[in-house]
Amino acid sequence: MNLGGTVKINKVGVGIVTISFLLLFIYIFIGHSDDTSSKILAAPDEENRVNMKALLVAAKEVAEKGGQQVKVAKKEASDLHIKSKGKTKEGVNDPVTDADFRSHCVMYHGLKKKFPTLKVISEEHDTSECKNATPSLDVVGMDGQSLPDLMVANEDVTIWIDPLDATKEFTENLLQYVTTMVCVAVKGRPIIGVIHFPFAEPPVTYWSWGNVAKSDSITKLGSHKSNLEAPSITVSMSHTGGAQKMAEVAFGKKAKVIPAAGAGYKVMEVVKGNADIYLHSTIIKKWDVCAGNAILHSLSGSMTDLKGNKLDYSSEEQAVNKDGILAVLTDADLFLEKIANPSLN
Numbered sequence: 241m242n243l244g245g246t247v248k249i250n251k252v253g254v255g256i257v258t259i260s261f262l263l264l265f266i267y268i269f270i271g272h273s274d275d276t277s278s279k280i281l282a283a284p285d286e287e288n289r290v291n292m293k294a295l296l297v298a299a300k301e302v303a304e305k306g307g308q309q310v311k312v313a314k315k316e317a318s319d320l321h322i323k324s325k326g327k328t329k330e331g332v333n334d335p336v337t338d339a340d341f342r343s344h345c346v347m348y349h350g351l352k353k354k355f356p357t358l359k360v361i362s363e364e365h366d367t368s369e370c371k372n373a374t375p376s377l378d379v380v381g382m383d384g385q386s387l388p389d390l391m392v393a394n395e396d397v398t399i400w401i402d403p404l405d406a407t408k409e410f411t412e413n414l415l416q417y418v419t420t421m422v423c424v425a426v427k428g429r430p431i432i433g434v435i436h437f438p439f440a441e442p443p444v445t446y447w448s449w450g451n452v453a454k455s456d457s458i459t460k461l462g463s464h465k466s467n468l469e470a471p472s473i474t475v476s477m478s479h480t481g482g483a484q485k486m487a488e489v490a491f492g493k494k495a496k497v498i499p500a501a502g503a504g505y506k507v508m509e510v511v512k513g514n515a516d517i518y519l520h521s522t523i524i525k526k527w528d529v530c531a532g533n534a535i536l537h538s539l540s541g542s543m544t545d546l547k548g549n550k551l552d553y554s555s556e557e558q559a560v561n562k563d564g565i566l567a568v569l570t571d572a573d574l575f576l577e578k579i580a581n582p583s584l585n
Contacts, residue, residue: 288393288394288395289391289392289393289394290355290358290391290392290393290394290397291389291390291391292390292391292392292424292431292432292449293387293388293389293390294354295355295397295399295424295432296387296424296432296434296447296449296453298350298351298354298355299351299399299422299423299424299432299434299447300422300434300436300445300447301350302346302347302350302351302401302422303347303420303421303422303434303435303436303445304420304436304438304443304445305346305347305350306343306344306346306347306401306403306404306420306436307343307419307420307436307437307438307443308438309339309342309343309345309346310339310342310343310403310404310410310418310420310438311438311439312342313337313338313339313342313343314339314410314415336364336407337404337407337410337411339404339407339410340363340364340403340404340407341364341370341403343403343404343420344362344363344364344370344401344403344404345370347362347401347403347420347422348360348362348364348370348401348403349370351399351401351422355399357394358394358397358398358399359397359398359399359555360399360401361398361399361400361401361526361527361555361559362400362401362402362403362527363401363402363403363525363527363528364403387449387452387453388452390452392426396426396427397424397425397426398424398425398428398553398554398555399422399423399424399425400421400422400423400425400526400527400530400531400553401421401422401423401527402419402420402421402504402527402528402531403420404418404420405417405418405419405420405421405502405503405504405505405528406418406419406501406502406504406505408478408501409478409501409502414501415439416437416439416440416505417500417501417502417505418437418438418439418502419435419436419437419438419502419504419505420436420438421433421434421435421436421504421527421528421530421531421532422434422531423527423530423531423533423534423553424534425530425534425553425554427554428552428553428554428557429537429553430530430531430533430534430537430551430553431449431450431534432447432448432449432450432534433446433447433448433530433531433532433533433534433535433537433538434446434447434531435447435504435507435508435531435532435535437505444457445457446458446508446511446535447535448534448535448538448539449538450534450537450538451538454538454539458511458535458538458539461511461512461513462513463539463569464512464513464569464570465569465570466516466517466568466569466570466571466575467516468571468574469494470491470494470495470496471491471495471496471516471517471575472495472496472497472498472514472515472516472517473487473491473495473496473497473498473515473516473517473518473519474497474498474499474500474506474509474510474514474515474517474518474519475487475497475498475499475500475518475519475520476499476500476501476506476520477499477500477501478501482521482522483519483520483521483522483564484497484499486519486521486579487517487519489582490578490579490582491578498514498515503518503520503524503528503529503532503565504528504531504532506518506532506567507529507531507532507533507535507536507543507567508532508535510536510541510567510568510569511535511536511539511541511569513569516568516569517566517567517568517575518532518565518566518567518568519564519565519566519567520564520565521546521564522562522564523560523561523562524560524561524564524565525559525560525561526551526553526557526559526560526561527559529543529551529561529565529567530551530553532567533551533553533567536567536568536569539569540569541567541568541569541570541572542566542567542568542569542572543565543566543567544565544566544572544576545561545563545564545565545566546563546564546565546566546576546579547563548573548576549563566579
């Protein structure tokens with residue numbers, strides 16, 4: 241059997257195959273070199289991620305710009321155009337003013353302009369007066385600190401803003417309680433918290449980013465141990481909801497109950513060591529407590545509901561927390577146990 245035939249190469253066929261491969265190469269690597277594919281080749285997830293450092297700087301800036309709007313509204317307006325959102329469960333009027341909306345417009349649209357794909361949840365929802373409120377934000381630095389560039393997926397981020405906390409007290413000229421707040425949550429966890437006091441002299445901003453960085457205004461405070469025998473407990477002065485009675489039953493006559501306003505203010509009283517516990521016994525909105533939760537978390541403190549559950553700040557979750565708040569720097573488990581079993585006191 242003769243297997244040793246001669247193989248003849250068809251030059252035309254080889255040419256056709258060569259040209260086909262060349263055309264395929266051009267189609268894949270040149271013909272599709274539009275913006276989308278070039279982005280994918282350069283950085284696969286670049287357009288779907290956000291820089292946490294940029295978010296922190298923007299959060300601080302919008303909180304302060306919102307605070308400026310609140311001060312301007314207070315100074316310029318003879319009439320704050322106070323309206324009512326209705327009444328709370330305790331029957332207390334829940335007001336809203338022009339200052340709330342002016343701050344909301346600057347804070348909400350400032351963030352949406354810089355981060356258009358991120359979910360931003362604000363206490364206020366009326367955007368009819370916000371057409372021109374789109375300030376540019378500077379994201380170049382923070383208090384002279386060198387911060388790392390950490391990227392997270394856009395879909396994991398939810399931003400909560402409170403354009404004016406303690407509105408009722410604002411209308412009553414109790415301005416020490418007024419704050420503007422921003423919180424950045426990642427996968428439901430509060431990571432960045434900013435609480436700005438526009439009426440402090442001078443205005444002061446407290447901020448934290450997990451265990452990455454904190455404002456000088458926080459690091460100067462030092463650490464405080466809770467007074468377990470006779471704790472001081474700050475509760476709402478206008479939404480008591482039984483918190484004062486709960487505090488007295490759980491912690492006894494030695495406990496000192498301190499009425500105050502504004503969730504941001506009360507959290508910072510705990511951080512400063514002026515109160516051992518922030519206790520709230522009824523419904524509260526997540527934009528009220530998210531920033532404070534983030535700051536407490538950065539200091540190894542704790543904020544939970546009264547059942548000991550951590551709050552979930554994902555955008556898919558309800559904005560209302562119905563099970564109260566316990567915020568402390570230390571000894572959260574002991575305080576929760578006393579609330580659940582006041583006979584232990």
